[in-house]
Amino acid sequence: MDSKYKTLKDMPLEEELVPGTLLCAGCGGALLVRIFEKMLGPNAITINAAGCMTMLSVFPYTPFKSSWFYTAMASAPAAAQGVRDALDMLIEKKKVDKKDDLKVLVLTGDGAASGIGLQATSAAIHRGLDFYYLVYDNEAYSNTGFQASESSPFGSATKTTVPTDIIEGSTLQKKDLFEIWRAHRPPYVATISPAYMTDVMHKIEKSSQITGPKLFIAHSPCPPGWGIDSDKVIRVAKLAVETGIWPLKEAVNGEVRHTLIQGKRLPVEEYLKTQERFEHLFKPVRKEKIIAQLQQSVDYYWKSVTK
Template identity: 80%
Template sequence: MASRYGTLRDIPLEEEVVPGTMLCAGCGGALLVRIFEKMLGPGAITINAAGCMSLLSVFPYTPFKSSWFYIAMASAPAAAQGVRDALDILIDRKRIEREDDLKVLVLTGDGAASGIGLQATSGAIHRGLDFYYLAYDNEGYSNTGFQASESSPFASSTKTTPPTDLAEGSILQKKDLFEIWRAHKPPYVATISPAYIGDMMHKIEKAGRMSGPKLFIAHSPCPPGWGIDSDKVIRIARLAVETGIWPLKEAINGEVTHTIIHKKRRPVEEYLGTQERFAHLFRPARNERIIRQMQQNTDDYWNAVLK
């Protein structure tokens, strides 16, 4: 089916999230939420697990034009289930009109998505719940000041994985949430990036034609957590794709396709070098072993994809 979003200029102009939030200047997650809500349009409910974005609305102010619901960190997908089921019941029994229906969006950070909320998410996907899930993956517990989450990348430093002589930041690998979600065989799961808004719009549009779980994991640069200048957020997100660290892909009923492929990938250190959380890999001395290992991990991934 042809896309309504041929170029960036086709972006919906109506803002569903108005200015005045408490989020940091240059928040990658804020941009993702803005674009995602534009694509859903009015008549959506955002069910927001505790995290940075749950401070979008703080009494008595809300930036959302449509409905929003703050839920505990572990159970946003369960609230989505309750709302979706109740709307279906009310429509079935003609107690509300079809126009009163809401698109249900679960919005969580990577901490909730990969850790404390994974069980509730697995349950909702398993039940075939008709909902969108946007996980803004800023690779740490940003809302509490950036501690390591299960989504923090290998060798990145956080407040709870400081770089010391013993370990290069976190010694654990980033949890592969895409594959965990994909294993449930949902109709749609994709990765997106704020630097590739066109790709993102196509994916949301495509998912919108499907019923059931429609899941998105968004690379979400975090200026204070990653130690980057706020104006570099898009550049760094773009570098993540160009170096192959953040593959843009989708899986329809479990079948994976990569949507953006850079045949000539930039070296990963171009991405790593832009961020304070990887600074210990370059200063005081260059840590060749770790940098090479990270390059190798990325190459291995893409060699398997492209073979």
């Protein structure tokens, strides 16, 4: 803040920080947050675990018509339970009218979802909490400078998996959050992509008819972390689906259905080549073994998919 003002209150409105301006241009996750805000409407409360999207709110403002609640990284689903219970009690005591009930949305990055917040999510799904969960999967701890998370892809470069002469980026496999969540038998779990907005909207609409956990894993290109230009985000997101590396699917009561099956998949390297985090696989020499391993795991996945 400008030093001529002692507090935010002293600053004239037109000079105040505008919430949302602290996110990077082209942020894939932000595109999906925007769609959820539009689809769920103003009668919703977002329970946000610390991460990039936290930058959307500059106390006491948010760019949304709905409400916002900020929590520690590990505990967003637990906070969501508290909010849901409080709303239910207030409605029962007739202190809140049923028409003013709020939809509860948990919003986290993949670091919180697949790592530190997984226990709280598991417990919330197990209890059958009536909530939406959106994880914007930018495949790293982006807010703190792009360190590897449990969702970082095999072979990818992050701040903590810097490629060297002997290591080609991450040596670990990305956690399969869809299957981890599905094993809990939630009524609804889906993968989504910012390049397929109609698919996203259909899935939100379909899940809104369901009571219980409604879980979404969103492919979320991150321009600074992935090393792509802001205007290439949708192209990269589309390539992830066209190469088969990001399947679009849903599971209703555990039953999996792919919402898009490509006639012919593009080679995975078409996707990898677009991003600096995979550049070391192609320069200064092509790392055939790693590229082949990544292609094989995608081929293996799609072999098991029945049309």
